[in-house]
Amino acid sequence: MKYYLLAISIILAVAISPRTLARFEQSGGTAAKPTFVEVPSTTSKITWVHDNGRSDARHLPETCGGGGLFFDYDNDGWMDIYLVNSGPSDFYKPSKPIRNALYHNNGDGTFTDVTEKAGVGCGKEGDFGMGAAAGDFNGDGRQDLYVTNYGRNRLFVNNGDGTFTDITDKAGVAAPNWSTCATWFDYDNDGKLDLFVSSFVQYSASGSVFCGDNRLGRRYYCIPRVFKPRPSFLFHNEGDSKFTDVSKQSGIASSLGKSFGAVATDLNNDGLIDLFVANDTLANFLFVNKGGGKFEEIGLASGVGYSDAGSPRSGMGVDATDFDGDGWQDLFVANIDQELFSLYRNEKDLTFTDQAGEIGQATRLLSGWGLKFFDYDNDGDPDLFLVNGHPDDMVEMQVSKVKYKEPLLIFENVDGKYRNVSAQSGEVFKKDFPARGLSVGDFDNDGDLDVLIINNGDAPVLLRNEGGNSNNWLGLNLVATKSNPGAIGAIITWTAGGVKRSRLKTSGGGYLSSHDPREILGVGRAAKIDSVEIKWPSGKIDKLTDLPIKTYLKVVEGEGVVKGASSAAKASN
Amino acid sequence: MNRNKVTNGKMSIDPPFLRCSLAICLVAFGCHPAAAQQRRAPSVPRTAAPQENFEQVKEKADQAREAGDLEAAITLYRKAVTIRPGWVDGWWYLATILYDKDQYAEAARAFKQTVSLQPKVGAPPVMLGLCEFRLGDYDNALKHLQQGRRLGIGDNQELSRVMRFHEGLLMLVKGEFETAQRIFDSLSYDNMNQEDLIIAHGLASLRLAMLPSQVNKDYGDREVIRRAGFAQHQVAQKNMGDAQREYDRLVADYPKAPNVQYAYGLFMSSQRNDEGAIAAFQREIENSPKHALARLYIAYIRLRNKEAADGLPFAQEAVTLHPRLPLSHYILGRLLFETGETGKAVEELEAARRLAPEEPKIHFALSRAYIRAGRKKEAEQAREIFARLNKAAEDAAAQGVVRGEVIEEEQEKAKPDSP
Numbered sequence: 001m002k003y004y005l006l007a008i009s010i011i012l013a014v015a016i017s018p019r020t021l022a023r024f025e026q027s028g029g030t031a032a033k034p035t036f037v038e039v040p041s042t043t044s045k046i047t048w049v050h051d052n053g054r055s056d057a058r059h060l061p062e063t064c065g066g067g068g069l070f071f072d073y074d075n076d077g078w079m080d081i082y083l084v085n086s087g088p089s090d091f092y093k094p095s096k097p098i099r100n101a102l103y104h105n106n107g108d109g110t111f112t113d114v115t116e117k118a119g120v121g122c123g124k125e126g127d128f129g130m131g132a133a134a135g136d137f138n139g140d141g142r143q144d145l146y147v148t149n150y151g152r153n154r155l156f157v158n159n160g161d162g163t164f165t166d167i168t169d170k171a172g173v174a175a176p177n178w179s180t181c182a183t184w185f186d187y188d189n190d191g192k193l194d195l196f197v198s199s200f201v202q203y204s205a206s207g208s209v210f211c212g213d214n215r216l217g218r219r220y221y222c223i224p225r226v227f228k229p230r231p232s233f234l235f236h237n238e239g240d241s242k243f244t245d246v247s248k249q250s251g252i253a254s255s256l257g258k259s260f261g262a263v264a265t266d267l268n269n270d271g272l273i274d275l276f277v278a279n280d281t282l283a284n285f286l287f288v289n290k291g292g293g294k295f296e297e298i299g300l301a302s303g304v305g306y307s308d309a310g311s312p313r314s315g316m317g318v319d320a321t322d323f324d325g326d327g328w329q330d331l332f333v334a335n336i337d338q339e340l341f342s343l344y345r346n347e348k349d350l351t352f353t354d355q356a357g358e359i360g361q362a363t364r365l366l367s368g369w370g371l372k373f374f375d376y377d378n379d380g381d382p383d384l385f386l387v388n389g390h391p392d393d394m395v396e397m398q399v400s401k402v403k404y405k406e407p408l409l410i411f412e413n414v415d416g417k418y419r420n421v422s423a424q425s426g427e428v429f430k431k432d433f434p435a436r437g438l439s440v441g442d443f444d445n446d447g448d449l450d451v452l453i454i455n456n457g458d459a460p461v462l463l464r465n466e467g468g469n470s471n472n473w474l475g476l477n478l479v480a481t482k483s484n485p486g487a488i489g490a491i492i493t494w495t496a497g498g499v500k501r502s503r504l505k506t507s508g509g510g511y512l513s514s515h516d517p518r519e520i521l522g523v524g525r526a527a528k529i530d531s532v533e534i535k536w537p538s539g540k541i542d543k544l545t546d547l548p549i550k551t552y553l554k555v556v557e558g559e560g561v562v563k564g565a566s567s568a569a570k571a572s573n
Numbered sequence: 574m575n576r577n578k579v580t581n582g583k584m585s586i587d588p589p590f591l592r593c594s595l596a597i598c599l600v601a602f603g604c605h606p607a608a609a610q611q612r613r614a615p616s617v618p619r620t621a622a623p624q625e626n627f628e629q630v631k632e633k634a635d636q637a638r639e640a641g642d643l644e645a646a647i648t649l650y651r652k653a654v655t656i657r658p659g660w661v662d663g664w665w666y667l668a669t670i671l672y673d674k675d676q677y678a679e680a681a682r683a684f685k686q687t688v689s690l691q692p693k694v695g696a697p698p699v700m701l702g703l704c705e706f707r708l709g710d711y712d713n714a715l716k717h718l719q720q721g722r723r724l725g726i727g728d729n730q731e732l733s734r735v736m737r738f739h740e741g742l743l744m745l746v747k748g749e750f751e752t753a754q755r756i757f758d759s760l761s762y763d764n765m766n767q768e769d770l771i772i773a774h775g776l777a778s779l780r781l782a783m784l785p786s787q788v789n790k791d792y793g794d795r796e797v798i799r800r801a802g803f804a805q806h807q808v809a810q811k812n813m814g815d816a817q818r819e820y821d822r823l824v825a826d827y828p829k830a831p832n833v834q835y836a837y838g839l840f841m842s843s844q845r846n847d848e849g850a851i852a853a854f855q856r857e858i859e860n861s862p863k864h865a866l867a868r869l870y871i872a873y874i875r876l877r878n879k880e881a882a883d884g885l886p887f888a889q890e891a892v893t894l895h896p897r898l899p900l901s902h903y904i905l906g907r908l909l910f911e912t913g914e915t916g917k918a919v920e921e922l923e924a925a926r927r928l929a930p931e932e933p934k935i936h937f938a939l940s941r942a943y944i945r946a947g948r949k950k951e952a953e954q955a956r957e958i959f960a961r962l963n964k965a966a967e968d969a970a971a972q973g974v975v976r977g978e979v980i981e982e983e984q985e986k987a988k989p990d991s992p
Contacts, residue, residue: 300956300959309907309934309937310936310937310938310963337845338845338877351944356879357879360879364878365845398813399845400813400845
């Protein structure tokens with residue numbers, strides 16, 4: 001027996017690196033993993049339901065919504081929720097009023113519908129909603145709201161008194177026809193948030209195509225290949241609530257796409273934010289920011305445009321993170337069933353290699369939309385949450401193994417490899433959903449990230465993360481003074497228990513949604529955080545020491561931690 | 574003109590495809606060459622022949638045609654186009670009447686004149702192709718049918734179906750079973766259900782390079798061909814429950830018939846049932862030990878599902894069995910790439926490229942392999958060729974060119990009504 005134990009010790013000593021061992025110890029060894037628990041609407045008081053406007057004519061926009069987000073519109077330190085619905089359009093005349101919804105977080109696990117007062121319900125002609133993105137475009141410290149539609153988009157400025165004003169026309173950001181995802185980021189590092197808006201296909205009720213069963217006269221949703229592609233939009237923030245459409249001169253409009261998810265991140269570590277954009281039935285775009293307001297599309301050359309077989313896929317949700325901790329942003333794209341999802345490792349020369357591994361197998365029969373890298377167990381590395389659902393509600397009549405409603409998935413990052421831990425992560429992973437949007441945020445301020453799922457034609461699902469805060473953490477609310485208000489592009493480096501980690505603050509990611517803007521730094525079992533360094537997009541660096549744990553801190557660019565100004569976090573674990 | 578006589582017994586497909594007179598039908602649907610000429614072409618140069626003589630003959634010819642006196646009409650139209658060789662309508666009427674009377678050789682010559690006079694109109698080359706099909710001149714028939722499709726034949730659904738069916742038959746004869754299958758699928762999807770179409774489906778499914786007309790009532794394997802065709806017809810009509818039942822019964826009744834298990838495997842694969850598909854392909858290999866495609870499909874499923882090592886032996890056997898098949902080298906090359914044998918992968922992909930230099934996906938795979946091999950310049954060249962060929966393939970697809978592949982790597986989803 002002694003010899004047996006000795007052998008095990010030797011094997012462990014040889015096989016486990018000091019870094020791995022430190023992480024193992026920090027993560028609490030065999031401690032129980034967090035689970036996600038559904039918060040019923042009777043508890044949350046969120047009664048809004050998505051209406052996809054499904055018709056016998058099977059109009060394509062019916063398949064794509066909706067989105068939503070966590071954001072703190074009233075700066076009370078609690079994440080509120082905004083949900084995007086369909087609405088009147090050239091093919092849909094709802095029999096009863098349909099609107100988006102803003103829910104105020106009461107801080108006690110319940111929400112109150114404040115849509116009417118806030119004035120963000122939309123619901124007018126041209127408001128067949130897709131998604132939304134929050135961002136403080138005017139730098140007044142309040143989160144504004146951009147809503148994408150099949151029809152005409154809307155920009156709502158936050159008045160600071162619980163109301164919003166629609167300034168779309170003044171701002172010049174309507175981007176008509178069919179927009180899907182919107183992403184706030186500062187492409188020219190002028191300290192203001194610019195706006196990228198994905199355009200999907202050229203579509204109209206009058207130009208609709210019959211796709212279906214001629215014999216029975218039954219229609220299916222058309223494959224987007226049938227429709228013409230369109231250029232996406234890039235709007236430059238001029239200040240004074242005005243934007244200039246720079247789609248053409250920037251090079252963005254040169255690439256015609258059928259675009260869904262977009263994520264803004266720095267892929268070549270040059271301090272300029274690039275864009276990765278998923279396309280449906282066309283090659284994905286990788287827009288590299290060349291500086292001087294110009295982008296170059298290098299999807300094919302970079303290896304993220306096509307499948308391994310050289311085929312364009314049906315890209316939907318995307319995200320970016322440094323999953324292997326090498327200091328370079330990697331990419332993810334979810335596709336339709338049988339196409340496999342891709343995890344693209346950054347090879348540090350603007351080329352990428354698909355390393356999907358276990359994710360590929362687990363998603364072979366699934367169609368992915370919302371997705372997000374986040375550290376669900378606060379062990380310090382980014383895990384991955386995926387929500388799925390086939391776009392065609394009649395797919396089961398055609399392919400017996402593919403379902404319309406599909407399960408959620410969560411993958412844990414174990415030393416740079418993703419392991420499917422869905423089965424151990426809660427009863428909700430045994431259920432199927434027609435999921436589309438996904439937003440991540442700590443709505444109960446307990447230090448672990450929760451999840452909001454927006455279902456197509458169904459009620460949203462709010463999931464509370466139970467146990468993610470059993471590991472130690474520190475939440476940061478970054479307040480820029482010179483950099484863009486979202487601090488998009490900031491690099492946060494933290495050290496705890498001898499392990500140094502870093503994270504680049506991205507924007508967008510997922511599908512039709514944006515996320516809690518705060519950053520939660522997980523440190524596993526480490527009792528304290530030794531240091532945090534924030535390199536702001538402006539180049540300014542703030543170094544923080546003597547930090548508490550299990551709380552949120554407000555960090556102001558150039559000033560560091562603002563004493564007594566932490567958020568309303570209760571660290572209620 | 575006897576409208577009912579026009580196509581009876583001429584197309585190897587049920588008469589409803591071309592129930593009305595081709596001439597009347599084409600005029601009614603805007604495919605009449607003169608109508609198109611008014612829209613698109615400059616006026617046809619006229620000869621110096623006496624005007625009154627031509628007009629008299631033309632009038633008599635039209636009268637004879639309208640009276641149904643086709644022999645007289647032929648004689649008069651011949652005379653008229655001799656006087657005025659640039660008279661498009663004359664050639665067109667002469668050609669269609671000759672076609673109606675089974676005089677395909679002369680009809681073909683007259684359609685050629687129409688084509689040369691109106692090179693931008695689609696119906697004449699389609700009709701020329703149909704004549705050539707009747708004459709057994711399959712290469713030219715295919716060329717002219719495709720030319721006509723590219724030029725467009727307006728909204729003439731009847732002619733479109735005849736054109737597509739014959740293009741499918743010609744693909745069948747050439748042994749391009751996947752392309753033929755896709756064309757027949759589109760006809761079934763359009764609710765065609767004639768017996769000849771069912772038989773054509775069966776021939777494509779069982780990879781038999783024959784025409785339906787050769788599978789007569791006494792043909793020994795007619796029943797298995799018909800049953801396989803009916804199963805595939807159900808797939809094409811999206812009746813998946815019926816398709817599953819028909820395929821299950823087919824393999825139960827004909828478990829050893831060549832290519833039945835292979836066809837079943839393809840169906841199972843389309844249903845995302847990979848293990849069922851692999852089992853069917855393995856049964857096909859037992860039935861037909863030299864079946865390269867069944868091996869290739871197993872290899873491809875393993876490749877697609879990131880199980881490259883499991884797919885390698887099947888691809889290697891396929892290459893041995895069918896060294897002239899580009900797909901064998903392509904799949905093997907990709908499997909070798911995935912298993913880290915970059916040098917061998919390059920060799921196989923280059924072999925595939927030699928055999929099919931116009932296939933974009935081979936260049937795409939090569940670009941990846943060259944990158945890993947550190948051959949950056951060649952990688953860039955391969956990527957550029959891929960981009961060019963891929964664009965051409967997309968443009969061709971947008972023009973309605975049907976191109977079936979042994980292994981379809983893109984998902985089949987709901988398609989528009991019109992092909």
